[in-house]
Each structure stands twice: as structure tokens, then as C-alpha cells.
Amino acid sequence: MASQIPLVDYLVLGDEPHLIAHECEQCGARYFDHRNACANCSGTSFKTVDIPTEGTVTTFTIVSLAAPGIPVPFVSAIVDCGGTPVRTNLVNVEPDPEHVTLGMKVRLTTFSLGVDSAGVEAIGFGFEPVPSS
Amino acid sequence: MAENAWILGINMTKFGKHPDKDALDLASEAALAALKDAGVTMKDIGVLAYGNLMGGSSGQMLQKQIGQTGIPVFNVANACATGATALRTVILAVKAGEVDFGLAVGVEKLSGAGLLAGGTRKEDEPTWTPHGRFGAVAAIDGRIGTETMPGVFAQIGMEYGYKYGGTSFELFARIAEKNHAHSTLNPLATYSKRMSLEEIMNDVMIAYPNTRPMCSANCDGAAAAVVVSDSKLKTLSLEQRRRAVKIAASVLTTDPWEEGCQVLPNVNTVTRNGARQAYETAGIGPEDLDLVELHDCFATAELVHYDNLMLCEPGGAVDFFNSGAPWRDGRMPVNVSGGLESKGHPIAATGIANVWEICHHLRGEAGDRQIPGAKVGLAHVIGLGSTCGIHILEKSAA
Numbered sequence: 001m002a003s004q005i006p007l008v009d010y011l012v013l014g015d016e017p018h019l020i021a022h023e024c025e026q027c028g029a030r031y032f033d034h035r036n037a038c039a040n041c042s043g044t045s046f047k048t049v050d051i052p053t054e055g056t057v058t059t060f061t062i063v064s065l066a067a068p069g070i071p072v073p074f075v076s077a078i079v080d081c082g083g084t085p086v087r088t089n090l091v092n093v094e095p096d097p098e099h100v101t102l103g104m105k106v107r108l109t110t111f112s113l114g115v116d117s118a119g120v121e122a123i124g125f126g127f128e129p130v131p132s133s
Numbered sequence: 134m135a136e137n138a139w140i141l142g143i144n145m146t147k148f149g150k151h152p153d154k155d156a157l158d159l160a161s162e163a164a165l166a167a168l169k170d171a172g173v174t175m176k177d178i179g180v181l182a183y184g185n186l187m188g189g190s191s192g193q194m195l196q197k198q199i200g201q202t203g204i205p206v207f208n209v210a211n212a213c214a215t216g217a218t219a220l221r222t223v224i225l226a227v228k229a230g231e232v233d234f235g236l237a238v239g240v241e242k243l244s245g246a247g248l249l250a251g252g253t254r255k256e257d258e259p260t261w262t263p264h265g266r267f268g269a270v271a272a273i274d275g276r277i278g279t280e281t282m283p284g285v286f287a288q289i290g291m292e293y294g295y296k297y298g299g300t301s302f303e304l305f306a307r308i309a310e311k312n313h314a315h316s317t318l319n320p321l322a323t324y325s326k327r328m329s330l331e332e333i334m335n336d337v338m339i340a341y342p343n344t345r346p347m348c349s350a351n352c353d354g355a356a357a358a359v360v361v362s363d364s365k366l367k368t369l370s371l372e373q374r375r376r377a378v379k380i381a382a383s384v385l386t387t388d389p390w391e392e393g394c395q396v397l398p399n400v401n402t403v404t405r406n407g408a409r410q411a412y413e414t415a416g417i418g419p420e421d422l423d424l425v426e427l428h429d430c431f432a433t434a435e436l437v438h439y440d441n442l443m444l445c446e447p448g449g450a451v452d453f454f455n456s457g458a459p460w461r462d463g464r465m466p467v468n469v470s471g472g473l474e475s476k477g478h479p480i481a482a483t484g485i486a487n488v489w490e491i492c493h494h495l496r497g498e499a500g501d502r503q504i505p506g507a508k509v510g511l512a513h514v515i516g517l518g519s520t521c522g523i524h525i526l527e528k529s530a531a
């Protein structure tokens with residue numbers, strides 16, 4: 001009985017949660033959404049690849065005004081995970097430009113989004129700062 | 134040999150709040166004024182292209198106000214590039230030799246529209262059920278990054294800073310300071326108030342580093358242009374030929390695939406490709422431009438387009454700005470209209486209104502904000518998704 005479900009189907013739960021992508025077998029382009037074909041080479045065969053769980057923040061914004069129902073402020077970012085850009089929120093960090101910086105090292109983390117009426121818990125993901133050792 | 138095409142008449146309405154006018158009132162006002170400016174009537178026009186992205190009015194509805202002549206209408210939608218797309222559409226028809234005259238119209242009613250895109254987050258469903266192309270069990274805007282325009286374009290500007298360095302909150306605010314200063318000379322701008330750097334930085338934060346005056350202003354407005362073929366123009370009066378503006382390049386591009394372009398929109402390559410095509414077609418380089426109106430939907434966007442339009446060396450946008458070049462008295466004036474941040478951004482009108490601004494200078498009719506002796510200008514828009522529209526315009530030799 002599945003008691004957990006990921007927020008999106010490219011998040012794999014379990015002991016070592018991670019993201020996966022569809023990689024074009026012809027050209028290597030990577031996608032997170034369902035594919036009809038490759039936008040780069042029009043190839044139609046894809047394999048599933050694991051995305052590294054650590055990466056570098058290549059850009060971010062701190063959103064203070066969002067659509068109604070979305071808690072603000074939050075940090076939206078693109079994280080370069082071993083050459084694959086990933087869109088994410090940055091979590092477990094103060095949402096201000098003193099604590100969030102370009103080039104910072106971050107890692108994947110997961111958290112509960114709540115339990116539905118059937119008792120299933122949805123799990124979301126974000127990236128958090130890697131503590132300096 | 135395809136026909137050359139010229140702007141024969143062009144107009145933009147006052148941008149701002151027009152509570153007593155609907156989209157058709159504004160579109161009619163701009164279209165009738167553009168026809169008058171051209172010295173022609175609806176009976177001369179062979180094709181109409183019309184854009185009203187958020188409003189749902191159509192070219193046929195405009196015809197029912199100003200002239201139902203039975204000509205073909207193209208209702209176009211291309212996000213913020215809708216106006217440029219309408220113009221491009223009639224230029225195609227003219228260059229193909231199918232018509233002598235075409236009319237392009239863009240209009241929007243956006244005063245008080247608030248934050249565009251994103252909408253309201255839907256309530257979570259009673260059971261987690263995967264939907265859509267990511268198999269998402271709940272709305273992802275705000276949970277997996279942002280879908281709002283201020284946030285997306287903030288990231289586009291910050292990404293430039295990551296690649297090349299030199300950016301800061303203050304730098305982006307200074308770009309907005311320039312455009313607000315320029316707007317004081319534009320009586321048709323939505324906002325024409327000079328703002329200090331402190332006022333801009335201390336205003337309401339929307340998506341860091343973009344505060345409210347660093348975002349394009351929602352407003353009402355319309356713009357329209359009459360396009361004429363080279364061969365037809367030769368038969369018109371000296372006055373018409375003298376005020377006609379040559380369309381030296383009209384280019385639309387879409388974003389080619391690059392790694393990450395479906396994660397964060399890449400407005401850089403689409404613009405660079407458009408610029409390269411436009412310069413090649415016009416037979417000029419960026420150094421030949423006397424003024425540029427580029428798509429500063431956010432202050433963070435203006436920075437990257439200095440580079441994308443090749444107004445500076447690759448990676449040199451920060452130095453370019455800091456040199457004072459894009460101020461109206463600099464060596465490459467950018468957004469002397471005040472840009473989208475102060476002139477305003479009535480979406481479908483924008484891609485014609487920026488051409489109007491350039492034409493105004495090339496005709497020597499820009500009044501207090503005239504760039505002296507302007508002969509060549511470039512107008513650029515981006516529609517996220519993405520489309521780039523570029524028009525290079527040249528003063529008539531007549």
C-alpha cells in the first residue's frame with residue numbers, strides 16, 4: 001500500500017530520494033516532463049537517468065509577491081546538478097540576499113506536503129545549503 | 134526580388150488609465166490616427182493584422198468600428214511579442230507583393246491588472262492525484278520555483294551576474310533610474326516621474342532584485358502602423374515619401390533548443406539570433422544604431438539585452454551600462470521613451486509602440502526627447518515562450 005506519493009513524477013522517494021530525467025538516447029538532451037519527442041533532435045527514444053543530488057545555484061530570485069495562496073517570501077532558483085539545470089525552491093535558508101548567494105552549494109531535501117483524505121502523504125522537494133565542513 | 138516595405142503612418146495612444154475607453158475605442162483611435170498619418174483610408178488597406186492578447190477583441194470587431202471592407206484579417210497572439218508579430222504579418226504580405234498597404238494594430242486594457250501569469254493557486258484536491266506533464270499532485274508554482282514574470286526575469290538577470298559578475302541590486306535599480314529619468318520627456322508615458330535610486334530601491338519588493346518601479350507598468354494603450362510597398366510608395370506625394378520610414382529588417386525568431394531552456398526560459402539566444410539576422414538583412418552593425426528601444430519588461434531584462442543585441446562585447450553589459458552609454462546623452466541611447474518600466478506595457482501594443490518611438494525620432498518629430506540627427510534605430514521585443522521580434526528602421530532619403 002502506497003502511503004507516500006511524490007509531488008512530481010520525476011522525484012523518486014525511498015532511502016535516497018533523488019530526481020530523474022528522460023534522456024534522449026540519440027543526443028543526450030534531458031527533460032523532466034513527459035515527452036513526445038526530443039526538442040533538440042526529434043528522436044523518440046529516451047532512457048531514465050538519475051540526477052545528482054548536489055549542485056550549484058546558478059541563479060535565484062526571492063519572490064515577495066506571488067499568486068494568492070502561495071506563501072511568500074520564498075526563494076526560487078536554478079541549480080546546476082552535474083550539468084543538468086534543475087528548477088527548485090531553496091529551503092532551510094533565510095530568504096534574503098545575505099543568506100542566498102550565486103554559486104552556493106546546495107543539496108536535495110524532501111519534506112511532507114500533507115496527508116490526503118485517503119491517508120496518502122505527498123512529498124515535495126527543495127534544495128538546502130550544504131553545511132560547510 | 135521581394136518588395137521593400139516602409140512604415141507610411143504610425144501612431145500610439147497615450148499609455149495609462151483610460152477608464153472611459155474600451156479596447157475597441159483605443160484600437161480605433163490608434164488605427165484611424167495611423168491611417169491619417171499615412172494619408173490613406175481603410176479602403177486602401179489590403180490586409181489587417183490585429184493583436185489583443187488579454188482582451189479577446191478581434192480585427193473583425195475593429196473593422197466594424199472603422200471600416201468593413203472585406204479584407205483578410207489575421208488575429209495574432211505571441212505573448213509580449215504580439216504587436217511585433219502583427220507588424221511582421223502585414224510586412225510579409227506587402228513584401229510578397231500581395232497587397233500595397235497593410236495595417237497592424239495592437240491594443241490592451243491592463244490598468245490595475247496586478248501580477249500577470251500564475252493566477253490564483255488552486256486548492257489542493259481531497260486526494261493526491263497526478264496531473265499534467267510532470268505528474269504533479271498539487272500546483273507547482275511556488276513549490277518548485279516561480280512562474281511569475283517578475284521572478285522569471287529576475288532569475289534571467291541574476292544568471293547573467295553568475296556568468297559574468299558585476300551585477301547587484303543597485304546596478305539593476307540604476308537601470309530603472311535611467312528609464313524613469315527618460316520618461317520625464319515623454320508625454321505619452323504612463324509614468325513620467327523621475328525617481329531617485331533610493332526611491333526605487335526602497336519601493337515594494339516584487340521579486341528580488343526587482344522592486345515595483347523596476348517592473349513594467351500595467352496600463353491601457355494601443356498602437357497601429359500602416360505599411361506600404363516600395364513600388365506603391367514611389368507613386369505617393371513627396372511629403373509621404375519624406376516621412377516614410379524604411380523597414381530595413383523585420384525579424385521574428387523562436388528559442389532554439391539548448392540545455393536548460395525548458396527549465397528557465399532562454400531569452401538570450403533567441404534575441405541574439407534575431408539581432409544577427411536583423412543586422413545582416415539591414416546591412417548594418419550595432420555601432421550604426423542611433424537609438425534602441427529594447428524589451429525592458431524588468432530592469433533585470435534590460436541588462437541582458439545590451440549583450441544579446443550586441444550593443445556591447447559578450448559579457449560586457451555591466452561595463453556598458455556603467456559607462457553611461459545607454460542614457461539619452463550617451464553613445465547608444467536605450468529606451469529614451471522611458472521603456473516598459475515607465476512608458477508602460479500594454480502587451481499587444483508594445484511591439485508597435487516601440488517602432489512608433491523609433492519612427493518619431495527618425496522623422497525628427499520627437500520634440501523634447503529627440504535624439505539629434507537620428508538615422509537608424511532598432512526596436513526589440515520578447516514574448517516569453519519564446520519569441521523575439523526585431524525591427525530595424527531607417528530614415529527616408531527622400
Ligand SMILES: [Zn+2]
Nearest residue numbers: 024027038041
Ligand atoms: Zn535528442
